[in-house]
Amino acid sequence: MSLLGSSGNGKTWHVKVTTMDADLDLSSIDPCIMGRELFDLVCRAIGLREIWYFGLQYTNKKQIPCWLEMDKKVNKQEIPKQDDGSLHLLFLVKFFPEEVEEELIQDITRHLFFLQIKQSILNMDLYCPAEASVLLASYAVQAIYGDCDGDVQLELSKLLPQCVLDQYDMSPQMWEERIRRWWTNNNGLSCEEAEMEYLKIAQDLEMYGIQYFPICNQKETDLHLGVSAHGVGIYKGADRITPRPFFGWSEIKNISFKNKRFNIKTMDKSAITFRSIDASVNKTILDLCIGTHSLYLRRRQPDSLEVQQMKVQAKEERLRRQQEHSRYEREKDYRAEVERERDRLKTDLEMLSDQMRNIQNAMKRTEETAELLAEKARVSEEEALVLSKRASEAEAECQRIKIAQIKAEESKMTLERKAREAELIAARLIQESERRAREAEASRNNLLAAGNRSYPVNYPYDSQIAGAEYGGGTYFGDQYQRATVPPDPSANRAFCTDISSLKAEIEKERSEYNQKSRHLQEQLSDLRGEIDSLKVDDRQTELDRIHAEHVNAGEDKYSTLRKSAAGSARARIQLFDGL
CATH class of the missing domain: 3.10.20.90 (Phosphatidylinositol 3-kinase Catalytic Subunit; Chain A, domain 1)
Structure with a gap:
């Protein structure tokens, strides 16, 4: 067809x-x-x-x-x-597998599981405690965005269920900060690995893989039948976590229904009977039970040829993807190394540019100083020439003065000699004058004595006065002033600035941060301890309280199932009938 x-x-x-x-x-x-x-x-x-x-x-x-x-x-x-x-x-x-990591083969299968489980948690169809929600959100953003990026805007409504956001007195920033903190721990995981880690955590949730149907027992008590990969459980009231009781597929021999009444027969020939609320879901319940039981048996048998081929292809694909991822990581590391080297060289270049600008400014100042010093040297040279000329003239004047001084000394000696001669002549003249004065006095006295007899008197006053020629001595002052010759121009000061050379070797990058592998329960416990003080008790649901009781008792999904499946099938059927 x-x-x-x-x-x-x-x-x-x-x-x-x-x-x-x-x-x-x-x-x-x-x-x-x-x-x-x-x-x-x-x-x-x-x-x-x-x-x-x-x-x-x-x-x-x-x-x-x-x-x-x-x-x-x-x-x-x-x-x-x-x-x-x-x-x-x-x-x-x-239908859900018992162990996702071992049973899911294709990438598209894993991806569809990831999307559906994620949506079920956000829709609150699948109960997820707050600490697990944050951890799952960190793997979800790793699968969607890759390694942690501060520029990525996180939408909490697409990462955490609303009931979790409402139950804690925390701002969106506080939730985002915790998601990002756990996100950084996932760096290096590929999209496929992050999705698988998400599913590995999700499969440990109490309600994972269980499909619920409303039923009634013989007492007409409203119950729910839960069909999962591990078996069939009966849930009472709002408690969808703790089955009362639970029957594993290995115990179930036959399932049948007639009208609304279902019968489940166990290996010990006991039977559990219940009634579905609506007959339209009877075939769905039976179909789910048959299909889930078939998969349960199939897991415990050797893989078919088709599954073996798919696993081989998946293994080859994973190997190829790992090689690509390794190559990508190497290229990423190389690119990061190149970018760091580029940034370092850029920094060095900026530093060298600053140094070059400083050197150019220094050279400019040096050139200006050199020009100024050259001008000063030229002026100093001209001044030196002038001073040299003045020194020559001063030296000539000094020689002339020395000669004049020698001549003056000679003139002085001559004048002193003439002065001495003049003094001698003056002394003789004085003596002669005194003698003649005495003779004149004597003559006068003789004349007076002789009366008025007139005698021609001849005054043989022969005044021979050798005029003493005054030789005015000439004073020669120290007209030559000492000429000071300036010292030679000093050598130009050199402005030498050493340019730091580039480092010969590039510093090796620090070894990659080795992420500490933590056990899942330790992670959840740490996160639970972080946010527990911010919990608002009035906003807790019945499932939250039941989950908290299990955690305080040290129980998990699998221990709860083992506990609910303990005892004989007949005893558990009696427990069911008594609900």
């Missing part, structure tokens, strides 16, 4: 399939095709080979989620049509 085409009456359907990361529009679908054929068509369209985990879900007219039946024609199933006449189906995980 052709998938695309028309049935006998020429009518085709338009089917819209929504996966977790894409929308598929399938037009011209024959309404008579089997559910398996439509499912295979979707799987081929998205490149999925691990088809046994998935299914197509729709909401029936009673608003109850139902899975498309594979062995039934599409037009025979109660799939409501949209306003435009098309069919709308959701491509979702239907």
